[in-house]
Amino acid sequence: MIIVKDLTYSYPEADYPTLEGINLDIREGEFVLLIGPTGSGKSTFLYCLNGLIPHVFAGDIRGDIRINGISPQEITVAEISRIVGTVFQSPETQIFMLKVEDDVAFGCENLSLPKEEVIKRRDMALKEMGLLHVRNAETFNLSGGMKQRLAISSIYAMGPNIFLFDEPTTDLDSKGRGELLGIIRKLKEKGNTILLVEHQYEDFLPVTDRVIILENGKIINETKSFHSIRTVSRERRCFKGYSSEIDIQDLTFGYRKEKPILKDINLNIRRGELIAVCGENGSGKTTLLKIMAGLLKPDKGRFALLGFNNPAIEELIGRVGFLFQNPDEQLFANSVEEEIMFGPLQLKKKVDKEKYLKLANFNTVQKKHPQTLSRGQRQLLAILSILAMEPQVIILDEPTTGLDYNNLCSLFKILNTLVNENKTVIFSTHHMGVKEFADRAILLEDGRIVSDEIYK
Amino acid sequence: MRYISRATFFHHLDSRTKILMSLACACLIVILNTSFSLFGLFMILLAAFFSVKPPLSYIKITTYLMGMAIVATVISQGFFYYFEPRTPILTILPKDAGLIGKLTGGISICREGLVYGVVQSMRLFSATLLSMIIVMSTHPSDLILGLKRFGVPEKIGFMLTVSIRFLPVLAEEAKRILVAQRLRGLRIKGLRGSIRGFRFLIEPLIIDSLRKARRIALAAEVRGYTGKRTEIKKLHFFWMDWVVLSIVFFVIIVAVKNRFFYE
Amino acid sequence: MNSYISSIIFIFILGGVAFYTGVRRRLIKNFTVHELIVIALFCSLLYVAGLPFKFGLSRIPFIHTFAYSIPFTTVLFIGIRLVPKLGTATLIIFGHSLLSQIISRGINPLWWPYALLAGFVLELYFLLCRNYLGSRANALGAGILRGFVVYIYFYYISAPYIWHIFYAPWYISVQTLQGVIGSGIGALIGFSLSKPIISAYRHGGL
Numbered sequence: 001m002i003i004v005k006d007l008t009y010s011y012p013e014a015d016y017p018t019l020e021g022i023n024l025d026i027r028e029g030e031f032v033l034l035i036g037p038t039g040s041g042k043s044t045f046l047y048c049l050n051g052l053i054p055h056v057f058a059g060d061i062r063g064d065i066r067i068n069g070i071s072p073q074e075i076t077v078a079e080i081s082r083i084v085g086t087v088f089q090s091p092e093t094q095i096f097m098l099k100v101e102d103d104v105a106f107g108c109e110n111l112s113l114p115k116e117e118v119i120k121r122r123d124m125a126l127k128e129m130g131l132l133h134v135r136n137a138e139t140f141n142l143s144g145g146m147k148q149r150l151a152i153s154s155i156y157a158m159g160p161n162i163f164l165f166d167e168p169t170t171d172l173d174s175k176g177r178g179e180l181l182g183i184i185r186k187l188k189e190k191g192n193t194i195l196l197v198e199h200q201y202e203d204f205l206p207v208t209d210r211v212i213i214l215e216n217g218k219i220i221n222e223t224k225s226f227h228s229i230r231t232v233s234r235e236r237r238c239f240k241g242y243s244s245e246i247d248i249q250d251l252t253f254g255y256r257k258e259k260p261i262l263k264d265i266n267l268n269i270r271r272g273e274l275i276a277v278c279g280e281n282g283s284g285k286t287t288l289l290k291i292m293a294g295l296l297k298p299d300k301g302r303f304a305l306l307g308f309n310n311p312a313i314e315e316l317i318g319r320v321g322f323l324f325q326n327p328d329e330q331l332f333a334n335s336v337e338e339e340i341m342f343g344p345l346q347l348k349k350k351v352d353k354e355k356y357l358k359l360a361n362f363n364t365v366q367k368k369h370p371q372t373l374s375r376g377q378r379q380l381l382a383i384l385s386i387l388a389m390e391p392q393v394i395i396l397d398e399p400t401t402g403l404d405y406n407n408l409c410s411l412f413k414i415l416n417t418l419v420n421e422n423k424t425v426i427f428s429t430h431h432m433g434v435k436e437f438a439d440r441a442i443l444l445e446d447g448r449i450v451s452d453e454i455y456k
Numbered sequence: 457m458r459y460i461s462r463a464t465f466f467h468h469l470d471s472r473t474k475i476l477m478s479l480a481c482a483c484l485i486v487i488l489n490t491s492f493s494l495f496g497l498f499m500i501l502l503a504a505f506f507s508v509k510p511p512l513s514y515i516k517i518t519t520y521l522m523g524m525a526i527v528a529t530v531i532s533q534g535f536f537y538y539f540e541p542r543t544p545i546l547t548i549l550p551k552d553a554g555l556i557g558k559l560t561g562g563i564s565i566c567r568e569g570l571v572y573g574v575v576q577s578m579r580l581f582s583a584t585l586l587s588m589i590i591v592m593s594t595h596p597s598d599l600i601l602g603l604k605r606f607g608v609p610e611k612i613g614f615m616l617t618v619s620i621r622f623l624p625v626l627a628e629e630a631k632r633i634l635v636a637q638r639l640r641g642l643r644i645k646g647l648r649g650s651i652r653g654f655r656f657l658i659e660p661l662i663i664d665s666l667r668k669a670r671r672i673a674l675a676a677e678v679r680g681y682t683g684k685r686t687e688i689k690k691l692h693f694f695w696m697d698w699v700v701l702s703i704v705f706f707v708i709i710v711a712v713k714n715r716f717f718y719e
Numbered sequence: 720m721n722s723y724i725s726s727i728i729f730i731f732i733l734g735g736v737a738f739y740t741g742v743r744r745r746l747i748k749n750f751t752v753h754e755l756i757v758i759a760l761f762c763s764l765l766y767v768a769g770l771p772f773k774f775g776l777s778r779i780p781f782i783h784t785f786a787y788s789i790p791f792t793t794v795l796f797i798g799i800r801l802v803p804k805l806g807t808a809t810l811i812i813f814g815h816s817l818l819s820q821i822i823s824r825g826i827n828p829l830w831w832p833y834a835l836l837a838g839f840v841l842e843l844y845f846l847l848c849r850n851y852l853g854s855r856a857n858a859l860g861a862g863i864l865r866g867f868v869v870y871i872y873f874y875y876i877s878a879p880y881i882w883h884i885f886y887a888p889w890y891i892s893v894q895t896l897q898g899v900i901g902s903g904i905g906a907l908i909g910f911s912l913s914k915p916i917i918s919a920y921r922h923g924g925l
Contacts, residue, residue: 050678052674052677052678055677056673056674056677056753076682077677077678077680078677078680078681078682081677081678081679081680082680085678086678088671088674088675090671092625092668093668093671093672093675094671094672094675095621096617096618096621096672096675096676096679097597097617097621098595098596098597098617098620098621099595099597102597102689105688106679107679107680108686109685109686109687109688110679110680110681110682110684110685111680111685112684112685112686113686114686115686115688118686118688119688122688139621140621140624140625151675154679155678155679158679158680293639295635313638313639317638317639317640317641318641321639322639324632324635324636326629326632326664328660328663328664328667329629329632329633329636329660329664330633330636330640330660331660332637332640332656332659332660334915342640343640343641346640346641346642346643347641369915369918369919369922371663371919372919372922385640386639386640389640389641458822474826475826478825478826478827478828479826479827479828482827482828482829483829485881485882486829486880486881486883529884532884532886533884533885535887535890536885536886536887536890537885538885538887576882576883576884579882579883580882583825583827586825586827587820587823587824587825587827588825589825590825590826591821591822591823591824591825596821596822599821599826600821603817603826611750611755612810612814614755614759615755615756615758615759615762615810615814616759616762616814616817616818616821618755618756618759618760619759619760619762619763619766619814619815619818620763620818620821620822622759622760622763623763623766623767623818623822626760626763626764626767627767627770630767630770654790654793655908655912658768658790658793658794658797658912659912659915659916661764661767662764662794662797662916663916663919663920665760665761665764666757666760666801666916666920668760669753669756669757669760670753672756673751673752673753673756676752676756677752681752683748
């Protein structure tokens, strides 16, 4: 039972409050979906409930929060963790131990429960979360979905009956999302109270009791059912070119020869196409994209790009742009404008900085350090920094990860601009509903192309 | 060099025994003085190494490391051995040749030095083999647990666990950043290139690590981490451990006696 | 002669252990969970920074010392600037040493005094200067001190008394000089790189 009255909170040194006048009652066993644009205060609200605010994050908190009658401000975070469990977005940074069963026991050990109790809870959590078969496995080798499951298990073992989820599906593919949905359903069936913050919330609507929309720190609308999914509008345009940009014939590739990841791929991509590559984790999407960017050499078969046969990276720099999954691994400079000009500077090319800043509305932030931007903005900046090198072919690995509605719109505006300039764009995605953006969607399963649909 | 799960004698030993064995062997490597005893130690460790059933790649790496060790030691001691008798067999720079000759006292290779180098490299071999044996047969979390039982504080043990847990994550990230650099046209060949490459590697890597550190800390907080916790993992001593420890203890006593009391 | 040296080592180890158990237990409470994790990740980062040197990529023996000192000191000093407290330097250096031992070199307590010495020397320097790498001069001094102490200890104590391997004084001077210059350069690079990192850290909600 969560009661929130007039909650107002500002981060230290902030000009305006992140949360303003929040009033909310959540009944026991309810499933509440919390949505809203990035920066609206959703994560901040969760932190007020689990005690991270004010114990870890300082700042000015006002108003009253009662969880089962107790205020999180009056007890320690460790004590609250017995009632309220929190699962964050990135599974990697929620796992501490080297072995699965040790990590599940970690939370209970921290509560200083007696040994037998810890062992009992650990075994129960392993069983209920379906991790018994991997209990002795190394945590490093688990898939994304399994890692998130492990993170949830370690919280579950601590015995809370309120669960907070902060964008837990962002780093997962659809298989992982499906598994997570199953676990969340199970938690709900056991009568736990669940508060879920998500951008990709369509899958969860069937189990949701209530949807709350947060914008600029205020609750703007509260409805019992919420069905419309605003889709990003798309201007359709016609193909301009028919010349073959990328030609792949009978391609096979594996990081180890005995274990091929891509098998007998045949693919022809024309100039000016916008292509979505879909598939589960492990289907070979990223590997295919890397081969197309010249980062990997095929074991068998032919690969031609822009007229080069089996090109090396050096031949493709400046002609092919590749965006990795994590934008933070590609930001090198100390200001936004420096970042955009970084690539052209290395290639000694002259480009119009303003043009690129305008594409993502970055004119107001051009002097800021890239790391001070939000995740979605850093993603867009990484894309711009590659586009500034004016490549002919642009390949993006999971560019939609972690983008809210507004940033997704910006992304597709940029991609449409590129395609209208007759550039070829290829991207991989887990995001459902996004493949309709593309002209063509390729589905990979177990290293083979199983479908190649053209939308016109 | 990673832990490999097998069922050998060393795998079954308690990690505390292995830590004590490490310490004992380390002492032996320092104390033993005759070529016979050093060679004996080397042979015993070689047998132990093979008993842990290393894969071919590890055998290759070990051979490479030992090869480098012996070459480096033989050459350096060939030059720098300064006990008498000293018979130079090749003089690079005589004693009185110019300023460098005077400062260094002449640079020459002597035969006794070469022989000495071969004998001393046994120590390096033993250390290399010992480290391989321990690393291959003991899981890092068991080693940390063993260290904690010996008195290393809990927070340090936690810190070590986190470092080991995230090391492969950071190493992979560093590799990806290097590729991203190349794709942005950054040329990292040559000295200047390496410096630039390093600078553009360190900054994003550290910033992303700080970001991870924040998230890991929040995850630790919501898991109730305060520094105090119940440990459910147990370490057991089997009879094999006692046998090994007694043998090791005995050997150390004999070595110390021979070295310090019979000279 | 030998017993004299053994006793020095013994005293040092004892002193180190006493310092370690006595002072550390109180000091460790001073670090928040977040700081401990930053330090832990810096131990891993030090290891990653040293990886190209492990597999013979730059193993030209003569300038190897110089080449390795630079990235090591750079990363170490950035870490110290991020958590400017008493004990950070020792925790990072010793943590890195234990980490390397656990995952590749094998537990060898004979190397612990070496790592602890490197840490203690820096702590003492910071205590005396009342300055945790707050200025470029302070950083340069710390770098030079670190390089000097570490290499002198290695060539005069570790090498002869642990490995029984001797080096001529001129060689030791050359290597130590390289170590000193390398650490100094690393310190300056670390200091300048840490500025944008720290400002991003403070203002970027990292």
